[in-house]
Amino acid sequence: MAEYRVLTKAEIAALEQNGCSAESWDAVQVVGNFDPTRVVNSHFSGETLLGAFTEKINVDGIDRACGIYNARLHECVVGDNVLIDRIGSAIINYHIEDNVIIEDVFMLRAESGAQFGAGVRVSVLNEAGGREVILFDDLNAQIAYMQALFRHDEQFQEKLESIILQNVDAAQHAYGVIRRGAAVRNCGSIRNVHIGEDAQVIGAVELSNGTLLSCPEHPSVIGAGATVHNFIIAEGAHVDGGATLENVYVGQATRIGNQFTAENALFFANCEGFNSEVNSIFAGPYSVTHHKSTLLIASLFSFYNAGSGSNQSNHMYKLGPVHQGIFERGSKTGSFSYVLLESHVPAFATIIGKHLTNIDAPNLPFSYFVEKAGVSYLTPAINLFSVGTTRDETKWPARDRRRANNKRDFINFDVFSPYTIEKMRRGRAELLKLYQETPREKNMIVYGGVQVKRLMLRKGAKYYSFAIDRYLIGKVMDRVEQALDADASWDAVKKNLTAADGENVSEWLDISGLLTLKSRIDALLQRVKDGRMASLSDLMAELSAIYESYADDEWRYVAYAFKSEYGMAPADLTPEDFAGLLQKWLNAANSIASLTLDDAEKEFADFARIGFGLGFDEEDRQRDFLAVRGSTETNAVVQKLRRGKDAIQRRAQKMEQKLATLK
Amino acid sequence: MKREEIAERVIKVTARELNQKAEDIKESDRFAYELGADSLKSIELVAAFEEELDLDLDEDEALKVQTVGGAIDFFAKLLPE
Known part of the structure; x- marks a missing residue:
């Protein structure tokens, strides 16, 4: 001092x-x-x-x-x-x-008693209210999700709000603060805004009632032409390009610009918002909208990509803007797609066209929803073989831009996890039941509000089986390999395949990026309700522990689902049993790899060459395509997929050899 | 099953699934080009063949089939006379 x-x-x-x-x-x-x-x-x-x-x-x-x-x-x-x-x-x-x-x-x-963005209630999902998220400095994707989505438990909400309001009250200050190393230059009016360490506020038009969190490891930026009211912006975020934001949370390393407008919106880590307009959205980690004409409204997203002109509707002109949309992780909406709310779009789904029906298909992840002549069609499981899905799986962790020491959001990146595998197991059962119940002469059936071709019921179920087999047997194989590398005995393998009890391991939740057992969240809710968890630090410590428990919980789930699928626990397998399952894994992994490779190679087919070599002959057309796009022999993704396919064969052969030399 | 019968059934299913006239379909036609089968249609077509011929196809092998004639030969091997 x-x-x-x-x-x-x-x-x-x-x-x-x-x-x-x-x-x-x-x-x-x-x-x-x-x-x-x-x-x-x-x-x-x-x-x-x-x-x-x-x-x-x-x-x-x-x-x-x-x-x-x-x-x-x-x-x-x-x-x-x-x-x-x-x-x-x-x-x-x-x-x-x-x-x-x-x-x-x-x-x-700064006015004495100002709260600097803390306490602002952001009306997400339901524009008319009912799912408000209260802003405060330490908000993260998971606490926001619990505020918005766990409205079924009134007692929990009361306790959670009380914990949050303690932090809101603590944010009340007699003065504003501009932390060490910050720069505030070429700006208009700034009122009741805390500015964090090393933050850069350069060229902002107007800021009010907010906190710009920042740190030397990852300074935040509010730049040219930005107008932001009632906000908290986290470390490493970048808001510029004339963006106009009101009642918002902008998460760590999120980028917003190019005339983007948002009202009542939350963006968590690594989101991107450019050109578009959003209202009342909950954008979980890695939600991205880049294009003009896109209006995202009243929906929950994560790992989402919006094509140009993507839109949802929440009015229906009855009781006002009260309808909501759930787009589970990994969804994509194509150009000028439209989804009528309420809708529940499954994980890793792709939406093409204008859907004037309420989609409700949470148990069919990796599906296509395509509209033709005003009718919505669902093709189950087809995105399992999309080269885009394969790319996404490696893209997201590689693009985690957060550099702050304290990474606020807990994020599991796995595309294939107990969450999606269990959905597929349920979806498969539903598809097979429908297939058995539907007469052969019937071409289409209605599922979740959309049309499904009868033939695709069985095919979709088969594709889900591939993904389930590849995941479950693959996870067991990881442990078999690990044990055999250390000790070439089946006893060592069996020891490594034991799992803790399989109680309450089938229900999983995706809490805006955090994949976890429902039983863990139930326990957290109970501890908040009975007062054992009464502070924000308690809550964050519990979320951190839940995040850290993923690997153990995943294995417990694998052991449970494995027994359910193949009739025996992993630890009860004999080498002969495992050799049989190895063939099943090989068939599943190989089929997925082949179909994915086929999808990638289509990018080099004749129809992909349309418009190349303009004005020249066929030979030049081929040369132009080769120069610009390359070939299946030179493309890095195709080559990686081919190597991956070869690796599947090698892995199976190696395992067979190891099994043959068991002690 | 005789090749002629397989050919008749393959062409019937192809025509139905790809909205083509059966009499216009030639054995040399490629599903992805002359017959316009995109990725989704290709998968639906395989599903339709599976049901029509009561088969559970190996996806890797099925992907190698590019033409109507190729499909007929492929099924002929799986369904000997």
Whole structure:
């Protein structure tokens, strides 16, 4: 804590000589080595504390002398080596930490008792209210999800809100803060906004009632033309390009710009919002909308990609905008697609066309929804073989841009997890039941509000079986390999295949990126309700423990589902049993790999060459395509898929050899 | 099953699934080109063949079939006379 003293007569004279004035010089205190020559043409009112201005600070490549120039400060504390210059109106009631730059700013004002974005209620999913998420500094995707989606449990909601409001109350401040190393330049009016360490606020039009969290590891940016009201923006986020946001949370490393507009919206880690408009959305991690004409509304997303002109409708002109959409992780909506709400789109689904029916198919992940002539059709399981799905699986973890030490959102990236596998097991049972019940002469049936071709019921079930076999036997094989690498005995294998009890392991939830057993969430809810978990730190510690338990829980699920699928627990397998299952795995893995490779190779088929070699002959058309797109022999994704297919064979052969040499 | 019978059934299913006239379908026609089968249609066609001929096809092998004639030969091997 710096020690302050009153100004000397000589210092006051020097300040007045520099064109400075004060309501009362007695109210202005300074540190011991205060240099009055660094304060020019400025006015002070209220209690003012000024630091030492001894160094230079670099602005746009030019070293500038720290100090206060051409400014009016009221009730401010200014740290060491700060540069303040050309303030249009005034800086009112701010604590400005060391090494901050503030210049060409119209006004910075904080009102005593302001909450700086904390306590703002964001109406997600249901525009008319009922699923509001309360903003506070430590919000993350999981706590927001619990606020918005767990409305069935009134007692839990009351307790959760009480925990959150403790943090909201703590956010109430008598003054605004601009943390060490931040820069606020070329901005309009900024009112009741905390600005975090090393944050860059450059060219913002208007900001009010918000907190810009930031850290040296990953500074946040509010840039050119941004207008943001009632917000919390997390570390490493970037908002610029004339974006207009109101009642928003912007998560870590999320990027927003290019005239994007949002009202009542939450974006968690690594989202991207450009050009589009969103209203009342809950954008879980990795939700992306890049294109003009897209209006996302009243829906839940995660790992989502919006094609241009994607839209949903929540009105129906009855009781107002009360309809909501659930788009489970990994969904994609194609260009000018439309989904009538309410709808529940399964995980890793693709939506093509305008769907004027309420989709409700949570147990059919990896499906296509295609509209033709106003009729919606579902093709189950087909996205299992999309090269896009394969790309996504490796793309998301590689594109985790978060650099802050504290990664707020808990994110599981697995495409194939107990969550999706269990959905497929249920979906398969439903498809097979429908297939058996539907007469052969019937071409189509209705499932979840959409048409499904009868023939695809059995085919979809078969494809789900491939994915289930590949996952379950593959997970067991991982452990068999691990054990045999250490000790070539089946006893060692059996030991490695034991699992804790299989109670309550079939129900899984996706809490906006966090995959977990429902029983763990039930326990968390209970502990909050009975008061054993009464603080935010307790809640975050529990979420962290849940996140860390994924691998163990996954294995418990695998053991349970394996027994259910193949009639025996992994630990009861004999080498002969396992050899039989190995063939099943090989067939499943190979079939998925072949179908995926076929999908990728279609990118190089004749129809993909349309429009190449314009005006030249066939030979030039082929050469043009080869030069621009390459071939299946040169394309990195195709080559990787081929290597992957070969690796499946090699892995199976290696396993067979190991089984043959068991002790 | 005789090749002629397999051919008749393959062409009948192809015509139905790909909205073509059976008399216009030639053995040399490629499903993805002359007959316009996209990825989804190809899968539906395989499902239709499976049901028509009461088979459970190996996906890897089925993918190698490119033409109507190829499909007839492929099924002829699986369904000997």
